[in-house]
Amino acid sequence: MNDHQTRLSLEDAWTLSIDVLEQNGFSQDQAAAIARSVMAAQRDECHSHGMYRLLDCVRTVRYGGVEPRAVPEIHEKAPGVISVDARGGCSLLAFETAREPFIEKARATGVAVLAVKNAFHFSALWPEVESLANQGLVALAMTPSHAYVAPAGGHSPLLGTNPIAFAWPRPESEPFVFDFATSVVARGEVELHRRAGESIPEGWALDETGQPTTDPSAALAGALLPFGGHKGAALSIMIELLAGPLIGDRLGHQTRPADGSDEGAPQHGEFILAMDPHAFLGTGVATRLQQAEALFEGITAQGARLPSQRRYGARKRSQAEGVIIPQKLHDELVKLRDP
Template sequence: MAHDITLSLAQAETLSRRILHHAGFGAGHVEAITKSVVAAQRDECHSHGLYRLLGIVETANMGGLDPQAVPEVIDQAPGIVRVDARYGSSLLAFEQGLAPLKEKAERNGIAVLAINHCFHFSALWSEVEALSAMGLAGLAMNPTHAFVAPAGGVRALLGTNPFAFSWPRPGGTPYTFDFATSVVARGEIELHRRAGESIPESWALDNQGQPTTDPATALDGAMLTFGGHKGSALSTMIELLAGPLIGDALSHETQAANEEGTGRPCHGELVIALSPKAFLGEQSEAGLSHAERLFEEMLGQGARLPSKRRFEARARSLEAGVSIPAALYRDLVALSGEGGRPD
């Protein structure tokens, strides 16, 4: 399309690296962040793709995170590994905690990775899929900022509080889902605002507690949880497990970075890994085969497994590259400090 720019995956990676290096991010953060945003763009998860570079650079420029932070890995307990992100991006902290998490899960059957003091902006599916690629089942969750009203409420108190799960499927793509406990991810509303498009009335409230279809008004008001009280309860669970349980902040105790330097954008993340081999021993392959029967029954009814669209998009992007709006491309190039198309 005329108003889109198409990039190869290599060009997308080069553009991301240029932007992050120009913004002062350390080499480890550059690679971890690039891997995440390009993977999301590849899978056509536009709200978590290259667009997210705008926000993380802005946060760094406002002093809301440390782009040079060196995470500290702590052997907290036999089944717990803790990583203090030291107010850097969560992605490098996750990567450095992954190996000890895997070792503990395979030894104990279940293990937890608690990431503290991190700036989290990325999709969770890539993290749980990293676990399923190792033969582990994985869950991940985190609070955000207070963008969402609890069921029956009218003011923002909860985060969008995403939750992800992945189950390994030998010889095939994993069974993976990743969703915000709000009706949509906040990035979806931001993309509608950038495009000048309205949003469904069921997504958000204005600052008077009334439904709105205007994305700018929604961003100043409160988003809604999916499924009413059920989504609200799940969101509250995530607040507790990825907040007080690991000694970190609740969503309403954080605030996006701002020019005054009073923002507190960092919080925690919780990742749980489970090992079928540890649970089942020699019967682990039979257990995975048993799970396949469920998936076959679902597909046999005409149901679609979650992430099917994303895996199809991945196949297309590996061949044809990725497309982003020209306006977004111009904004990204401006952030890179260099003109022209990345090689």
């Protein structure tokens, strides 16, 4: 920890988050769902979607981009399809509202999709898929975010940063989980570099004229690049299609980001798929989960790490020692709590 940072217990960080949200108009339920997500991210040291995102939540409610007291509404669409209308509120309470019926559906039908619609969506996806894997399900989630990313070979923002997250239950440890943007990094990471006065690595972004840049402000005004060139871009397009037109919601370029810039509605959708291994394997689930363990052991035996390994380590550390956030962020949050 350095002089520009402050340490908070998990309890104090939780209380500060809730107070900031409720003071700025979010209902108790909306605030709690948002705080659970940003606190999980802060605890696991996923800084780009941790407490810093509370600033976006307040900014968005102030310009009218989110309905802070929305009550989500569940719709049964088909035996394996459930939809939850966030009604302009945050995606997080919509997911939480639909989570139990979704799990029941996945268990009853073997495979189920949850379509979250009309949601202000700012969060990391891993808490959602991890929570499903903790119930023994295999889960995949994706959302189209906003037009921040140039297509491979292009020069202007069109695709979202479009994250994809996957979780696999493990018999004797936390689930295997990955969750990443299909841009080289999440835009939040570029924003954190800008706030810290640091340049970004080459290969992350283009400026407004389509030239490569290492200046985070120029990158935020320009376009991020997809990871892996045409491969990341194709995955990103798939995410736009599944979490947009397929579920009856918007593409990334039809939305407006949290800062209220650009035309369009601030809300969009999320697509979540859950698969129950029992439907595929019956009594053979334990054997097959053990087979998967051999793959994980093979990876770590080479000295490589599993996605989520760092995060679970950070979780243990934060549970013992609390979280560290920039002093500047703490001051900004206190100001939002005590206007």
